[in-house]
Amino acid sequence: MSAMNNVTPRVRWPGKRLNHSFFARPAPEVAPTLLHKVLASRDGRAGRIVEVEAYVGAVDPAAHTYRGKTARNATMFGPAGHMYVYFTYGMHWCCNCVCEGEGQGSGVLIRALEPLRGIELMRAARRGIKADRDLCRGPARLTQALGITGLQDGIDLVRGTEGFAILDDGAPPPVSIVAGPRIGIRVGLDFPWRFHVAGSRYVSGPAR
DNA sequence: CGGGCGATACCCT
């Protein structure tokens, strides 16, 4: 019984993993195509992506990478398809997928999920919050629901060998996508790089 | 459903 050291159950991915070239494009191009894809954990938790924001190094004053590479943002300058996880407001983790190519510092922040699977695990991770709607509505809520922290900074979402992956489960793309300014920033408001599924109850911010 | 407010620790100037 040498497998006793791994306590976490591993389930089959509920979809097929995306390939590297999907992420190797400019973030504002990748972002809307991530809607209706699935962010999944190997322990069975999964949610459909319904809201994202693109951040682009060098030209985007709202991006963490705007002023160049630092210890905190190093992952964003790495290979596309990896996960950049950062800590904010003294208590919250948020996750992005790195886009374009190495050295660019661009990526897509995942802002909200519609819970699909492992909902009881999500509820436990979210201190028993009852409403499914509130489990993953917001970038820090979804990381908490899926168990994502700084430990996952830099993991490969394409190979999926480190516990998390982004999948295509065959769901059709959204019928309608809303683009607008990003949330929670003071600069870069002229870029319409927030994208969400029109009419989704699982999107953060004021309901449309 | 939406606004106001406090909590919190790390990064970078």
Next chain:
DNA sequence: GGGTATCGCCCGA
């Protein structure tokens, strides 16, 4: 030392 890619709780409607 200032600012932060936020959240939960409270309140009123």
